[in-house]
Amino acid sequence: MRREDIILETSLGRLLEAYADHCRRNGLRESSVQLYRKLALRFLKGLEDAGVIEAAGIGPHEVSCACLALKSNYYLSAIHTFLRFLTEEGYTQRDYSCIVPLFKRPQPMPPVYSEAEIRRIEAAVDRQGPHGKRDYAALLLATRLGIRGGDIATLTFEELDFKRNTICLTQQKTAVLLSLPMLPEIKAALLDYLEHERASSDSAYVFLSLKPPFSHISVHLLGKLTSTAIRSAGIVPGGRKCGPHAFRASLASSMVNDDVPYEVVRNTLGHTDGSGAGLRCFSFPRPTSRRTFETRCRITLFPDDPESNRDLPGTPAAHTGTMPA
Structure with a gap:
């Protein structure tokens, strides 16, 4: 049975x-x-x-x-x-x-990919293929912002604001609102997909399947395209996972090792646990800090604070649900 x-x-x-x-x-x-x-x-x-x-x-x-x-x-x-x-x-x-005996899941070392490996993975996507622009834009949302696979698959136009360069979505897992900056490379990839590859459809979802009825892509497909990119980049995962969730761990690790406060990392990843304890396992020796994520985190956490962003270019404002022209 x-x-x-x-x-x-x-x-x-x-x-x-x-x-x-x-x-x-x-x-x-x-x-x-x-x-x-x-x-x-x-x-x-x-x-x-x-x-x-x-x-x-x-x-x-x-x-x-x-x-x-x-x-x-x-x-x-x-x-x-x-x-x-x-x-x-x-x-x-x-x-x-x-x-009933209490059993706790073991906490293994997170499946982290280095910054150099992530760059290779992104570059391995064939953007000239039949769905390459879609795959590349979806992949960047995972590698650069750490968005969960389910939220990427069901991303809607209402959650994108191309004028104010923000992504504002309600997370499926926690039902908590998450606001992130639409980084220039992500905006360019999204527009490239929408203007040159996406099927002509009035669907509210951004990422569509290739064939009618053009439903939104699945988390399974995201995992498949991610593992394909890793393999095409010539990277051997070893014990690391190959799905989009692995990039959340990579993002958290880089931020923690850049001395970004746990509260900022928690807000960026959309975690609801305020203790930060779950993030501490992501800290382990890495190359010298390059402050890679400092600017993005400051913009995300303090979008309307001119003092915090006085030396930063353009601060994203509130979400308005604007679609690209």
């Missing part, structure tokens, strides 16, 4: 829907709700296989059996949360989350 075909045959199914509603009430995005629901479903199926037919029958032995049936230790944290929910809502009299 495939995991997506799992069907609960007892009253435990009611717990699943109650948990999903609980997650929504607590402000989780629908994608997160579905993830937690899927993991709870697998756990509940394990309880059924252990002979449980209702919430009252859940005990330490059944919980242990269901946990052992899970395919990955990464699921245990979500099961821990689910069991606490059952107790808090009165479905179980005892909190069995205490018998």
Whole structure:
């Protein structure tokens, strides 16, 4: 039986829907709700296989059996949360989350590409190919600004302001507004794609597929074009990832090693965790600081502060949703 075909045959199914509603009430995005629901479903199926037919029958032995049936230790944290929910809502009299071992994901060295490698990757894109201008513009959004793949794939014209040179979007992962400067090389690449390659379509999305009905590109396609560029550049990834997300790590690493404050790095990447703890793993010995990102960060963080930007060219103003002429 495939995991997506799992069907609960007892009253435990009611717990699943109650948990999903609980997650929504607590402000989780629908994608997160579905993830937690899927993991709870697998756990509940394990309880059924252990002979449980209702919430009252859940005990330490059944919980242990269901946990052992899970395919990955990464699921245990979500099961821990689910069991606490059952107790808090009165479905179980005892909190069995205490018998579920806590498992933390290891924190490996981030998959960083050097500045020289990123330049080679960008240059490896064949901009004269049938979709080269699209791929190049999308790639620059990842390498130069660290925008997530999902946000690049669904970028709309409303989020681009070519007059004020800003990109203002609501992140899919966090639902938090992110405002970034439209760097000159990114603006040039976007206009080159829009004027010379993009299909004639009234779609609100910027990056379109090559064939009708011209839907927006997928995150999978972004990963494919990124790995193709890395391979064409003659770079051996080793243990590094090859998707657009790897460039977020590269950007964070360069900024941290340029002594850019963690708060500025956090705002640039659109992180919602204010502690900055998640960024500290990106600091490791690198060549002498070149202040590569100082100007962009100052413009991003202090767009309307003339004192902070008194020696900088053009400060981007607020987003107006302007499309190119």
